[in-house]
Amino acid sequence: MSVKLFLIRHGQSLWNLENRFTGWKDIDLSEKGVQEATEAGKELRGEQIDIAFTSTLIRAQHTLDLVLQNSGETGIPVVINKALNERSYGDLEGLNKADTAAQYGEAQVHIWRRSFSTRPPGGESLEDTYNRVIPYFMHTILPHMEAAENVLIVAHGNSLRALVMFIDNLTQDEILQREIATGFPLTYIFNRASIDALRARFGSSTLA
Template identity: 35%
Template sequence: MSYFVLVRHGESRWNVGNRFTGWVDVPLTTRGIREAIRCSVHCRAYDFDVAFTSNLERAQSTLLIILSLQNRTGIFQHEGQGPHYRWSCTSNKCLPNDIPIFESEALNERFYGKLQGMDKHAAERRYGKAKVLKWRRGYKDRPPGGESLKDTFVRASPYLSRRVLSRVKRGENVLLVGHGNTLRATIKSLEGISDHDISLIDLPEGMPMVYEYRRGTFTRIKGSYRFNRPLR
């Protein structure tokens, strides 16, 4: 038996400003930091073997706060043969409190294209409320120059399957701190949620969703999400 814990990053500066964030690398707010601290308390029951996150600062900050308050030292693993590769090399195995962290662009938030940085109400005035709602909530609808939720699912799924879920299945406890849309892609895979329904799900910031893996099956044992009203 092993555990897979999903956490959406804490509140960011642009969450407060009601702006489309996507891949723009904005920091957490004070409230977002408090949410990460609170999340750490909820995660104390799980002895994590490895952690995964995106390459965006708001997710990484949330992850590091969670780990530090559990007296864990997160060590970013720089993979490949680039100039940073040697940063991950040590002469000894990890100490008991150390935990490897893997970051990947595959786990980044949905790319919103021309909407990135735009106030959501301003986008509605420019493009029309119905169109913006479809871009935000439709499964296959793309904003100008951006990704649909389906595109995000297709981007994230191979990495999730090959790198993340494979470690849960071999008995490791895994923590994934990410973003609303890539986490929805993860939940869709774990729970078999339909294309229509997954587009209506919202995840709370800084609250863990815990899945138990036993005998080949993932079962959600802690945490919940909410359904928005259907598209019209």
């Protein structure tokens, strides 16, 4: 058995373009984001996709629509769940990142953005995001892969970083160095042994 998991971060959003903290704010794609999503779909043309998962936020859903249209995989089941939403930036959402650094200091903003367990005011840490993404992946998404279905997930920079951290078994320091580009498909290929390894790792963690 061999199955594929495709991960795509949404295309550039209007607030990505404006260098603002977005988080759970429901902001759509920029023109560049539409182009990125379209190109991502073209890259997946010829791949079989059996089911897709996305977040409740419009920038991810719009990206998914464009990916499916341009990959030729329209008509497949689509599951929308808030577990795949971006990390919440709480009180920082809507603020310009440079202005925020000027107000609180670059070091403090860097900690809020890049530490694994420190939460921004009123928001989530990457650890919090990990703790909602991974159980959802294991309980809801992985069974489709175990049933030999190829899966597409269109989500967000931090929700996908959490998933990549788990799949690649990265340390907290390693995931802080990992960037997920907008509109660029990442492809993982799993066999039964590698899926069983994920099950075993999840079963031995405190998240199970």
